[in-house]
Amino acid sequence: MTTLQRKTHPRTLSRFATALIAAAVMGASAQAVAQEDDPIKVGILHSLSGTMAISESTLKDTVEMLIEQQNEAGGLLGRQLEAVVVDPASNWPLFAERARELLAQEEVDVIFGNWTSVSRKAVLPVVEELNGLLFYPVQYEGEESSENVFYTGAAPNQQAIPAVEYLINEVGIERFALIGTDYVYPRTTNRILEAFLKDEHGVAEEDIMVNYTPFGHSDWQNIVSEIRRFGEEGKPTAVISTINGDANVPFYRELANQGIDAADIPVIAFSVGEQELSGIDTAPLVGHLAAWNYFMSVDTDANYDFIDAWIEHTGDEEAVTNDPMEAHYIGFNMWAEAVRKAGTTDVDAVKDAIIGVTVPNLSGGYAAMMPNHHITKPVLIGEVQDNGQFDIVWQTPSTVAGDAWSDYLPGSRDLIADWRKPMECGNFNVVNGSCGGSTAAEEAEAALAE
Amino acid sequence: MRRFLSLGLLCLVLLSTAMTAQAQSDPSTPDDQAALALLSALDVNSYRDKGEAITAILQSDDERARDWLQALLDGRLQRADDGRFVLVLDNRGRDWPVADALTKESLGDMSRRDLDRIGINNALRNQLRSAIAVVDLYSPNVERRRSSADRLLGEVDGELAETLEPVIAEAEDDHVRMRLTQAVAIYRAEQGEMAGVEALTGSLHPRARVALGRAANSDDPIVADAAAAALAGIEQQLKINRGLETLYFGLSLGSVLVLAAIGLAITFGVMGVINMAHGELMMLGAYTTWMMQQLLPGQPGLALILSIPAGFMVAALVGIAIERGVIQFLKGRPLETLLATFGISLILQQLVRTVISPLNRTVVTPEWMSGSLVINDALSLTLNRMYVLGFALVVFAGLMLIMRRTRLGLEVRAVTQNRAMARSMGIRATRVDIMTFALGSGVAGLAGVALSQLTNVGPNLGQNYIIDSFMVVVFGGVGNLWGTLVAGLSLGIINQVLEPWAGAVLAKIIVLVFIILFIQKRPRGLFPQKGRAAEG
Amino acid sequence: MSLLQSLKARDRVFEFMAPEASPVDVRHGPILYMEDVTVSFDGFKAINNLNLTIDDGELRCIIGPNGAGKTTMMDIITGKTRPTEGSVWFGSRHNLLHMNEPEIASLGIGRKFQKPTVFEALSVFENLELAMAADKRIFPTLTARMTGEIKDRIDDVLETIGLTALRFQPAGILSHGQKQWLEIGMLLMQRPRLLLVDEPVAGMTEQEMERTAELLTGLAGKQSVVVVEHDMGFVRSIARKVTVLHQGSVLAEGSMDQVSNDPKVVEVYLGSDEEESA
């Protein structure tokens, strides 16, 4: 056996060597050099395979649709737009790698991408190092403001807070069950909400129930019956759900089967949109709520046009639109506008130009890019209908500006972000007037001293 | 809410008179102008005004009132651009068939763009339900009367209590009488009246508990003590019920595990094949159910029942393909079968993603499977899970029969004991292999059909169960169906008992660690195969 | 060559196999006691209160029909199977029931399996190297070096088992007989005090059998040898003392002639044997 191996080694290994070298060469030759008359390259960084493909693949199609429309309208600065699609395969390190590929190898001018917070966190250092532009379209936990990232989804104060205020003021809820999947978005959102409920509305400790479940949790019997008992104490009760993706179907099924009706204990969800509902039989869920900045049922012509375009693009009569798609719609138009304004796709120029840019959203209003790289959005509360759509029952009188740093978290209370000159800082501390970090530093030193 | 009810009462009197009036003379339809006015009042933005409008409709003696309210409740009462009010008959897709709200005659299809629905929120929904309940209390339909009686628990105020007394007296239906009595009792208890407290003693209904709670701190000490005593008794009852509930949860989770694992117990335990694609075979079963429901729109129940054999066949056929295509070449190399079948699982998943869709599919739960079986006010068992539990036991019994009583079972056992010997006795080992694997796969398909009623039907369905199922088989003892049953159910119960205090994640981890340690102690599981056969 | 010479030669050949000093205490004669040993697999008694003693340096043949419990007995001695009752002592100091296979092996009990099991992926040479009596703990094994002396020993054994030519071939390609020899060779490398040899001549040619017989008889005296064999001819050729097992217990014991004349034995074993041959 050993003798054999030894015989074969030289050849085998020389092949292995050639393979390696070939790889090196391919890698090298793959990179192109951008000339001015080249099309503008738009990178799309959404998972097309793996667990996140469910949500992200439609966003990829959305951006492609927007690019098509832009090209039909004559492109940008007289140049055509070209989509560069890569697949990070729902694998977080791969997100970083792909982002690097897009920026270093493909040299794209802008990236639209990411869904999960972790994928954004993975990409962040790359985008900052290579000075790229990233438009992130999903509602998230906030607590972040990067010079190179534009957050077109909702920050907690554009979704969670108004939703809770609706529950308290319009529905008269006094007891809250905060149910979420165990990852950073629910954790942060729920901490913000807890603080908000206690400080602003004097809700008592025992009137707040918090529970976390793993991803794709499928057995909700115990938790739902807990919720039922929690709601039987005579006070009007609501569930605030930050349950993610797949876990929702079994959750709502269990709710329905244990006979929890929206009229008794309404569930308001922050991660359940039209697309998630398309996988559920909504008849038993009528009246449960969701808070978003856009619903497919929004009654404006802009929206109906968008829907028609989308259905045409996908060729699927049943195709639904949802909030992150609108976020990309807004983000894309903002970027296009900024490029026109700057007259170039140069990242630094666009970064400066885009602040203050205002474009129409799909719900009949306007979205403006704030200095903290978040945008203004209306907040809508919708009730689930038996046709898998939401009926908008409430909305904020005016749009709300996204808040990078929550006012309800000790760590970030006194942080602000402003990327305009001269401040140009993502975490400016208004207390000690320095860029970089909160007073938590001093607090910690004090803590250590003890 | 009480406000609406009292108002509801007024109209109620009117309604009843209206009814009697109708009894004698021919129905006098009020002119549609009035009706239109009533409805137009609904087409406003403020929900408060809508509330008023609803009351107005109640008070009108128009016999279409109930239909309107129901339509409003279902969100099917809408207004067309031409100002007409219409009832939407089916609100799926982009164009909806509608009928005139006043004349009930069909107006064909209308586009969403031309329709404005009259939105309501949960508050109004409650108001409507209560109002309809009050109306229904006099409905000739006993079901309606019952549901309205249920509805009135904890919604009674003094005025209503008065009016209810005679209704209780006349009610011929026991359930209605019982509920209404409770409803009144709750009101009385909350008022701190002894009668109410006594009537509520032993009642497990949450509203009753709340009422007693209020009574317990009433200023009348006697009442307070009585209420406190009643509460204590109820708490006892609740504890017991809670225990039963947890047990049920455990069994139902266990039954899912058993269903998922039992097929493996055959392919793995009997054939020694590590079928990593087992989960995907379950997925195929689930998708078959979905397919069936697409083929038979409108009768999910029938579709579900038909998909039991269908799911079995589909999975079994794929199983045979796998066995012929791959596994037969890997005889006696279990670890290789593990890798190969894992590859197959990836392929099947991606196949579903590309051919059908990466999105989850909607599988409708048939009427007779949704909701729950009410044991008492504190304990009700969800029906779908009960069916799954029963299904699991039936499947298990079926497999036992096949293995113990049929020729196939005999041959299978023979082949697993001693292949060469079995061959020489004229058993066609290859055929037996195919049959066994098909059987195991088919059972996986059945599991999928059942799971489609509990969880997502999507490409990842299989992955979520594969590891658990292997755990169950190994824990129970490979090649031992009883072991699988016991292991599945007990793991389910352990998990559900742990969950309340450990949390879902930790509970799962604890169970896994427990199994790992257990395997160290007893490498061959709960019920190991004995003798030399096990050595191989 | 003359018988005498060959005998001499054989002595020289086998000198290197003189057992190493092993801790076993044989001052009281017997090297192996089995007392009232019983083993049952879910009810079925494979061994039924078996009593057996092997003297130091003795060559013992064990015969018996299939299912008499011969292999199970070996399993017990080597620690593979634990008896339900009874005691098994190696010499008068070591209770084998308290040891696992490696411990027993390193005490100096070597075993050759019924179905020859050699390490097929390893070369013949390596098979012997592994079997060789040596410090078998991890680090000594890791840092073990191939010294000339070790090579000589291995070469000698290769010589004895006649596999010198195939030394660097993977054992997997050996014929059945060659595997038998290799396994015997591995036994020799172990230099055990007690050899348990299970059907050594199955699938061997006449000459091979003869060599095996010589080998085993040559070993006896220095080491104790227990041979389980079906082949009556072979047993006759080597047997000094024979034990007949039947249904897990000793049916008869004595010289070949004694047992073969024992009516019980004739009935259960030889009798049937003759019927077969007849």
Add this chain to the structure above:
Amino acid sequence: MMTQATSSQFWLTRPFGERATQTFLGVLFAALLLVTVLHLAVPQGHPLHVNAYTVNLFGKYLSYALLAVAVDLVWGYLGILSLGHGAFFAIGGYAMGMYLMRQIGERGTYGHPVLPDFMVFLNWESLPWYWHGFDMAWFAFAMVLLAPGLLALVFGFLAFRSRVTGVYLSIITQALTFALMLAFFRNEMGFGGNNGLTDFRELLGFNLRSDATRLGLFIATGVALALGYILCRAIVTSKLGRVCVATRDAEARTRFIGYRVERFQLFVFVVSAMLAGLAGALYVPQVGIINPSEFSPLFSIEIVLWVALGGRATLYGAVIGAILVNYAKTIFTGIMPDAWLFALGALFVLVTVLLPKGVAGLLSHLKRRKEDDHLPKEAAV
């Protein structure tokens, strides 16, 4: 031949005596040198220039290769199919990640001197005990080896002592990594939950966001791979290695000739786990994030595929496999995402059914055919 290869010299330096190792090291260092030169000497834009992205990519491949070698050591030579090696890889990665987190210091978004960002915004008062010491490089690097080693020691001790082998072992190793994945997903664990550890700044004072550091890491990984390879080679060519093979093919027999099999298994298992941990530690700074998905059973099984594809029980086969599969993955997911899982799946099936000895086996087979060599086939492994 064999006897020369293992002739009397220090066991660790033995492999240098074999042409196998010589060639392997030769090729490896040639490749390292080539990439370095193409990266530094050849100017930007030149078709032969290897950009930082590609260097980084190869660095990742090499760390995977080291992981594959570790798996081949236990699977190829000891016959233990571990479906949990991703766990050791990830733990090594986390140890490194924790060090890198502590290096961020006040540069975190909250500027907290001690607590990592995720702890600050989850409102942690102070550092959990198991985070202490990770601000010291030596301690962290020790943990990179010790933490996985310890886990392997405990797990292996229990498993091998009670002779859990074959399929059972594979399945409980899978359970192990699955349980760890769930555990690390929990935010209470204090490892950043689903987000894991990210936003690293510097390693031993080198800025992780500079191309130079990236090249350095690439070379360091190459060297680590070389060392790991030599160590494994030394083990498998020693007598101990032969005991492993013996155990793999006939465990009972090995016991009967006096080897305490379970101890040998444990020893090799622990060594392998440590190598996996080292691989993880080199992987993390290059990809810039470590999170629980590295624990996912799927990843662990994929590693096994690399080895199977390259060829079991050859070590260099594992390296080939790891690089081939991951390179293919990079290409495929780039050009035809949907096809990737099909390709991967098909690979699993074809490799196990058609070439059980992998690429290495195939090559040696062709070779044998060409030379019309009458040497017998290797025993099936």
